[in-house]
Amino acid sequence: MGVCNHCGDCIEGCPVAALKLDSGGKIQWNNEVCIQCDKCLDICPVSASPKTSLYSVSTLLELIRENLPFISGITLSGGEATIQLPFIINLLTMLRADSELHSLNCLVDTNGSLGKRSWGKLLPYIDGVLLDLKSWHTKRHRVLTGVGNGKVKQSLKLLTAANKITEVRLLLIPNQTDYQDYLVDLCETLLQLPKQTTVRINAFQHHGVKGIAKTWENATQLQIEEFAHQLEMAGINNLVLPTVYLENI
């Protein structure tokens, strides 16, 4: 996920005129009229989204406070939440100092691209991390995402040692991801996870993807269940599988 540079290239492609540049040259998204067709995401040359809203730390804290009767925690998510690291550290610092909000369970959903120093700044404020591992070998990861996965594996190691890994997510893309080629190495790492950590297998589906990923096959229920069986045979028991498959709808 890229960061929007307000070039305005996505404006004309919006079928309902939900996008415009404001007087300061910043992209504005009208949530009220947006029909969530995602054409703007396909158009964007830097893989950013114009569908964003600006919040201050104090506005977000008030939003969390309003919802307090209905929640036990928050998850910092999005394209990649840690792109906004100074903001989320500021938010969490204020939240932990707040007498009403301080005990909320705080999770971060990430692709694991933070380095050791940045994790050191973030970990004191969070309870756990949901981490995406998109392939085992760094070359395959580079083919799929454009970058190697050295930092993801370092993050996994660091979070395991700190007992802050809530969930590891494996996205299965038939003929693309390589988990089954490196099953022994993968399972060796997964077996070291803290007992409470879940391993979620996600099934690749075309919905919301762009570029070459549109040519990749969807993962079927059978493929997911076969992969899960291989992991179970290796002693990985804390698995979470998809509850819905598009092929079954």
Ligand code: SF4
């Ligand atoms: S998803 Fe993007 S292109 Fe589609 S209606 Fe919303 S703003 Fe416009």
Ligand code: SF4
């Ligand atoms: S979302 Fe992409 S295309 Fe739209 S203004 Fe931002 S950078 Fe440009």
